[in-house]
Amino acid sequence: MFSKWFFTGRYKGYSLQSFQKDLLSGLVVAVIAIPLGMGFAIASGVKPEYGIYTTIIAGIIISLFGGSKYQIGGPTGAFIPILFGIVMTYGYENLLIAGLLAGVMLFLMGVFRLGTLIKYIPRPITIGFTSGIAITIFVGQVANFFGLENIERHEKFHKNVIEIINHFNTVNFYSMLTACICLIIVIITPKFFRKIPGSLIGLLASTIIATIFYPEQVPTIGSTYGEISSNLPEFSIPEITFDKIVNLIGPAFVIAILGAIESLLSAVVADEMTKSKHNSNRELIGQGLANIVTPLFGGIPATGAIARTATNIRNGAMSPISGIIHGMIVLIILIIFGPYASSIPLASMAPILMVVAWNMSERHVFFQLLKTKTEDSIVLVVTFLLTVFMNITVAVEIGLLLAILLFTKRMSDSLVTVKALPDHKSKNGKMRAHIVTDTRDCPQISIINVDGPLFFGTSQIFSQKIINTINEKPRIILFRMGNVPFMDTTGEVSLSSFVHDFMKDGIVIISGLKRQPMNVLKKTGLYEAIGEEHFFEHTGVALDYALTMLNNNKCLDCKHFAFKECNSLSTGVHHSKEKVYSK
Incomplete structure (x- = not known):
């Protein structure tokens, strides 16, 4: 040997x-x-x-x-x-x-x-x-x-x-x-x-x-x-x-x-x-x-x-x-x-x-x-x-x-949370942030792009950033977390605190979550608390699910037209035609 x-x-x-x-x-x-x-x-x-x-x-x-x-x-x-x-x-x-x-x-x-x-x-x-x-x-x-x-x-x-x-x-x-x-x-x-x-x-x-x-x-x-x-x-x-x-x-x-x-x-x-x-x-x-x-x-x-x-x-x-x-x-x-x-x-x-x-x-x-x-x-x-x-x-x-301190500060500054909506002008309805405006922003569904690591350096500002991003509390929040490369237990606590507070009156949906953050949520029990049915691999499928959870009465006479379905929902007319959105 x-x-x-x-x-x-x-x-x-x-x-x-x-x-x-x-x-x-x-x-x-x-x-x-x-x-x-x-x-x-x-x-x-x-x-x-x-x-x-x-x-x-x-x-x-x-x-x-x-x-x-x-x-x-x-x-x-x-x-x-x-x-x-x-x-x-x-x-x-x-x-x-x-x-x-x-x-x-x-x-x-x-x-x-x-x-x-x-x-x-x-x-x-x-x-x-x-x-x-x-x-x-x-x-x-x-x-x-x-x-x-x-x-x-x-x-x-x-x-x-x-x-x-x-x-x-x-x-x-x-x-x-x-x-x-x-x-x-x-x-x-x-x-x-x-x-x-x-x-x-x-x-x-x-x-x-x-x-x-x-x-x-x-x-x-x-x-x-x-x-x-x-x-x-x-x-x-x-x-x-x-x-x-x-x-x-x-x-x-x-x-x-x-x-x-x-x-x-x-x-x-x-x-x-x-x-x-x-x-x-x-x-x-x-x-x-x-x-x-x-x-x-x-x-x-x-x-x-x-x-x-x-x-x-x-x-x-x-x-x-x-x-x-x-x-x-x-x-x-x-x-x-x-x-x-x-x-x-x-x-x-x-x-x-x-x-x-x-x-x-x-x-x-x-x-x-x-x-x-x-x-x-x-x-x-x-x-x-x-x-x-x-x-x-x-x-x-x-x-x-x-x-370490400067790296943590740099990473905390790199966390970005921004609202996104499907771009109707793109071929596959690609999700974009710049098209969200005061006149085009769904009151019931907030789609949030979360970009950057969710760890001890960003946990303190995560919840505040989300609150500032959504402005008013929607019925459904869809987190697009495909660009979250890493999550530690401190970051999970911050996410868990927000989720449990939001879920008292609303629904949380998560799409694109990578393996490492997914394992953390499963080990801490947050995955089970949110519900397996609320995790999706692709944003398009997640959004289709979110649209089925809307309060249709609130859609009547809505002028935001955030999604293609809004044309029928605002008039009370429903279509079964499937809509496909980009990841």
Whole structure:
């Protein structure tokens, strides 16, 4: 059973040539992942080797158990603000517990097949917090770019900006020169050598220059965080208590949601590039397992990395083997070259993370949504500002709440109730609203078109709209509900209240009701209260029935002539000729 689940479709037609392609792509991605892994760890407030451990362990597990053939997992920039906040508030040990709890949540989300629900998170929210995270990362690297001294890092964005301004007079010329060299190389390398990772070339070149020409003049990883060990990470289970779980469940949930969004977005990008299809629930299971195991070796939370996944595909990856190879190569490099990484200047890492922030900012989509000047623009701006000036937890919560409220408001405005009558000029007597006038409106039968969902957002105004529409109480009301796509129990209560009040002296007829609203009425008993004989599939048949229920005495001398039958009814002469009306 497990082997069938594990291997299904992932290695079909795999060959030696496929392995060679996976080997090359895995090597290239590993080279890119090393500086990013260290950089993301440093920016998150932990030691750089923890980022490498995450790259190795999470990268291998996500490739082994994930739902995308091409996904590359590891630490990502999106996690930086939330991880840094946890480290500042709770400490590194508790970060490991939060990551493990997030892994359990991701695993359960996959088991209970919640992967498809992630796509329902509104786009303005994802763009808002992604852009906010990008700004936070970019500003967070300014101090290292200019080599500012005595900088104290804060959880709040505005405090970090104030800290930079207050210490800008401590600019280190050598750090700035090192950062500029790295930045220039990172920018121009892809223009001439598309398959050579510019971040690695920039990192190596700027490090060599700094080491040869001005050693001891710039802060390095080693001088700031200590030497990077070439030893393998040790297995250790963090001390988990009930109190810690209670305190960390909120941050862990944010990590899980953010990890799910990032990984599934990355998998979608991979699908678009390869014309393949990932398994979203399996991807969440793989992400969950990775985040459960990685903290046991000192690693930080991980997710699917869009840029590294795209690079993996561009370099010819054929299967998850490339992701496994990427993790193994990083492990080999750690063992052989780990101590040498201690000589890397922090100023060399800063421009790499700044470029990552620039690329992840979604600036084009951000300004496009902003220009629409709609409710989405409000959600976008609020989520963005809260991400920057508060934290991503508050941003996502408030963003979702605001999106739901605005959506509800939009849906409530979409409910339309309008009177309609048959258009005698049309071939089949099609029902139209615009032909209802003061001089042509049946006093006994009101035909009401109900368009839009009948749910909690519209229930309060439904009855009032109907009362305003019919003006005076008719004998019969015919609801044309073919355009009611959805009804919840709150909407049913509103309809039921009106119906029971109206049926004290009148008759309610409903036509065209769809299956979902029909099931709701049957479950609540309103279907039985109205009467099965008062439900019709087509308006024409419903109207024929309604005409048989008229008080013919009231039709005498009526001048409205709403229906073709009115000519005979107003004079007291009855014809049996059948009239057919359009739906």
